Amino acid sequence: xxxxxxxxxxxxxxxxxxxxxxxxxxxxxxxxxxxxxxxxxxxxxxxxxxxxxxxxxxxxxxxxxxxxxxxxxxxxxxxxxxxxxxxxxxxxxxxxxxxxxxxxxxxxxxxxxxxxxxxxxxxxxxxxxxxxxxxxxxxxxxxxxxxxxx
Numbered sequence: 650x651x652x653x654x655x656x657x658x659x660x661x662x663x664x665x666x667x668x669x670x671x672x673x674x675x676x677x678x679x680x681x682x683x684x685x686x687x688x689x690x691x692x693x694x695x696x697x698x699x700x701x702x703x704x705x706x707x708x709x710x711x712x713x714x715x716x717x718x719x720x721x722x723x724x725x726x727x728x729x730x731x732x733x734x735x736x737x738x739x740x741x742x743x744x745x746x747x748x749x750x751x752x753x754x755x756x757x758x759x760x761x762x763x764x765x766x767x768x769x770x771x772x773x774x775x776x777x778x779x780x781x782x783x784x785x786x787x788x789x790x791x792x793x794x795x796x797x798x799x
Contacts (some may be wrong), residue, residue, distance in 0.1 A: 682788035683787060715744055740759040
C-alpha cells in the first residue's frame with residue numbers, strides 16, 4: 650500500500666521537473682533581430698563571424714544574404730551489438746535581409762547527424778529550447794551594440 654502512495658508523488662515530481670521554455674516572440678518564431686538603419690550587412694557578418702569563432706565554430710559559406718557557421722562533433726552509438734562512431738555537426742545559419750527599418754537577421758540552428766551522407770538527419774533547434782533563446786539573446790545584444798557609422 651505504501652508503494653502505491655509513492656506513485657502519485659513520483660509522477661508529480663517528474664511532471665514538475667520538466668522545464669518548458671516559452672516560444673520566442675518573433676515573427677518567424679526563430680531567433681532574430683533588426684539592426685539599425687545604416688549598419689551594413691558586412692559589419693553585421695563580421696560581428697557574427699567574430700562571435701561564432703569565439704564559440705568554436707568554423708566559417709562555412711557566405712553570400713550576400715547568408716552567413717553559415719559549422720561546429721563538428723562525434724559520439725558513439727551502440728548499434729547491432731557494437732559501438733559505432735556517429736559524426737555530426739551544429740550548423741548555425743544567419744539570413745540577412747534589407748528592410749525599411751534596417752537589416753533583419755533571422756537565425757536557424759540545426760543539429761545534424763551523419764552530415765553529407767545519404768543518412769544525414771537534420772533536427773531544427775531554432776524554435777524551441779534554450780538554444781533558440783541563447784541565439785536570440787546574442788542577436789539582440791549584437792544589434793544593440795552595433796551603431797550606424799556616421
